[in-house]
Amino acid sequence: MSNYLFQLYHAVPWASLGPFIGAIATIIAATLGALVVIWQNAKQAKRATAQVRHTEALxxxxQVYEEIVGLCRDAVDAEVSYSSYARVFVADLKLYREMTQAGLNWGVPKARAPDLFEKQARFSEAVIALIFLTERWGVIHPGxxxxxxxxxVALHDEGAAYNPYRNIAIRLMPTESPNGPQQGSLFPWALPDDAIIQAxxxxTDALIQAIDSFGGFIYDFQIDMQNLLVGELFQHRITPREPLDPKIVVARLDDWKKLKGYFENSTAWGKMKDDIDAQVRKANEVRG
Known part of the structure; x- marks a missing residue:
């Protein structure tokens, strides 16, 4: 066998096979080069696809952040307008009392019941809009x-404080004639006594505290949404607010499970919701 292989080796015209071997080597090299190019293109395509997805996600x-900013801006405007109206009214009453007691002719407070109703309604609409927003985009974060x-909770607390405030305020606000020849003129108005102003x-303090609580949650919400949605673009994160009063609740996504439990179980709204749920279950059992 070895002799046969030796003879076959010497019988093959290796010199004439040179071009053929070179062609084979060229084909192999070209094939390997093509495979490398295909692999590189596939890798680049994968990177490009990932980049497109990342860009679309951003x-x-x-878009979500712009929607959030717009609704938060509206909510802050409604909050400030509402709380300022309540603050100014009681301040005007006290100023009118001081000026008239000093013998000066002073204009009556400018607050009117219809304006109060409008500002409270606008505030409620702004809060509800943010509630709907959190439901609409809940997919972006469980928090x-x-x-x-x-x-x-903020809307419930504001409503609980607004009812007693409204009952006092509308009796103290000057009233304009709605129609007739005297339209726009004031009905007779007299300064209330000190006890009523104190009430x-x-x-007012209770109402403003409830309104400001919502304002704090708006601030917390904007911080978390900046960090969550656009923090990647700027490589920066904003720290949560730290109120001087430790009793003030700060909403924050990094502690959302604990805070969710607090809002559900330790607030007036949470307890009211539990009572309503229990009543509904009981009614369903009776009907069943």
């Missing part, structure tokens, strides 16, 4: 459920 985040509860101050 665009969607920016948005916590913010939905926080806004519900209004107490009711």
């Amino acid at each position: 665009k969607l985040k920016m 948005l459920e916590m913010y939905r509860l926080a806004f519900n 209004l101050e107490v009711a």
Whole structure:
């Protein structure tokens, strides 16, 4: 066998096979080169696809963030207008009392019941808009459920403070004639006594505290949404607010589960919701 292989080796015209071997080597090299190019193109395509997805995700985040910014701006405007109206009214009453007691001719307070109703309604609409937002975009983070509860708590607390405030305030606000030849003129108005003004101050403080609580949640919400949606673009994160009063609740996504439990179980709104749920279950059992 070895002799046969030796003879075959010497019988093959290796010199004439040179071009053929070179062609084979060229084909192999070209094939390997093509495979490398294909692998590189596939890798680049994968990177490009990932980059497109990332870019589209950033665009969607920016769209959501723009919506959030717009609703938060409206909510802050409504909050400030509402709380300022309540503050100014009680301040005007006290100023009118001081000026008239000093013998000066002073204009009556400018606050009117219809304006108060409009500002309260605008505030409620702004809170509800943010509640709907957290439901609409809950997919972006599970902690948005916590913010939905926080806004519900704030709306409930404002409503609980508004009712007693309204009952006092509308009796003290000057009233304009709605129609007739005297339209726009004031009905007779007299300064209320000190005890009633004091009661209004107490009711005003409670209302403003409830309104400001919502304002705090708006601030917390904007911080978390900046960090969540656009923080990647700027490589920066904003720290949560730190109130001087430790009793003030700060909403934050990094502690959303604990805060969700607090809003559900330790607030007036949460307890009211539990009572309503229990009543509904009981009614369903009776009907069943």
